Amino acid sequence: MNAISIGEGFGRVNLIGEHLDYNGGHVMPLQIKNSVICEISENKNTDYISIVSDKYKDSFIVKKLEKRHDWTDFIIGSCLFFEQKFKVKVTKISINVKSSLPLGIGLSSSAAITVSTLKSLVKYFQRVISNKELIDLAYDIENNFVGVGGGIMDQFVSVLGNQNEALFLNTANRNYELIPIFKDYKFVIIDSNTQRILSDSNFNQKKELCYSAAKNMNVENLCVKSKIGEHDIQSLSDDELSVSKHVIEENIRVVKAAQFLKSNGAEEFGKLMTESHMSLSKYYKVSTLELDKLVDLANSFGALGSKLTGAGFGGAIVTLVKKELVEELKKYILDNYPNAKFI
Structure with missing residues (x-):
């Protein structure tokens, strides 16, 4: 395990193609500079997970990986599904979440939180995960743990997009192309x-x-x-x-x-x-x-x-x-x- 690990998940703006990712259609999101950063550090004198964020005053103690029905579900779900995938026990850690991404205004803060947490867990526990596996795992967490029934677009662009190219994605077969945005x-x-x-x-x-x-x-x-x-x-x-x-x-x-x-x-x-x-x-x-x-x-x-x-x-x-x-x-x-x- 690494003493400290950091993962970053980026937000996105969808340029066109709204409400198509759960209908098997084409979408065109663009990754933006605003992101969520998840820092995980060892907290070996405890038997729980602590979660703090610069967006909220409260800190949270998580002794059991189950839903709380608030924003921490994205993190708790990430820990639970990571445990199941890699057969490791996720505990005795402190999770510090920092965000330059506004929450809840349609810029995919939920996918950014999930992706950043998973990236940080992968580094902390020194595991290996492909981009496809990361996208699938983040999607699975949001749909089957948190219960947000969206498509694959947000996780896809957070992992594979960039800020200079729009991601033209066919959500039915996952074929995608990165197209440079207008220069002027x-x-x-x-x-x-x-x-x-x-x-x-x-x-x-x-x-x-x-x-x-x-x-x-x-x-x-x-x-x-x-x-x-x-x-x-x-x-x-x-x-x-x-x-x-x-x-x-x-x-x-x-x-x-x-x-x-x-x-x-x-x-x-x-x-x-x-x-x-x-x-x-x-x-x-x-x-x-x-x-x-x-x-x-x-x-x-x-x-x-x-x-x-x-x-x-x-x-x-x-x-x-x-x-x-x-x-x-x-x-x-x-x-x-x-x-x-x-x-």
Whole structure:
């Protein structure tokens, strides 16, 4: 064992392809500089795990690896699944979590916590794990221990992404490509700074609608389809039709966006971002008045395109703007939406 080990997990902003990773679709996240750092040190005079974080005042003593139904579940789950995979006893350690990544605004703080903890455990116990194993283990923890029913995107980009290339990922077969982002433009993340109303029930309701729609159309997942036919419409409820329209059309947008990114088509890429947001607001119904306002403000300023990022129900937007106009954009946004924060 190492006396001290450090693991880092990065956040992400999803440029386009919202709510597709659990529908077998294409996504395009970009790793961001903000991260979670997990430091593990030996605490041999105890028979438990202690957890502290710079984001929370309380410290936690964990004597049994079971759910607490708070943010520490990501760490506890990591310790439990690590134990099971590597047949080691995870105890007598102190875990110190430091984060420059805002929590709960749609930038994948949960995957960053899980990945950073697993990386630190691997170093501390001197084990070896491949990137694929790390992604799978982090995904397993979030879905089967914590109970966050997302797809594979967040873990994938936290492990294999970088800050200069978007990760164009087919979540159905896990084929991926790293595509350099625009040189003369910047993706700016703007936090609406409002209480995020995402709950398991909200998220899972959308997911179940997608699954039931796919079942009613006799397909494995919605992204297998390229359009909704007349026969499909008759077999779907209004809500199923609405989410299906977003998912199927969004998947097509992501594939187009990848081509525009490769060909330096920033204006076309931006238009697809705004189309994505309109669909998320109108059809998937996960936007808020605040997110809609920020998108409208950024676009009226002269951004090439803007959209909510992450699951929605609050959180942040991402907007594409010329690098030399970034500071002017920030001033314009703050003049019209004083509570905004820039990540």
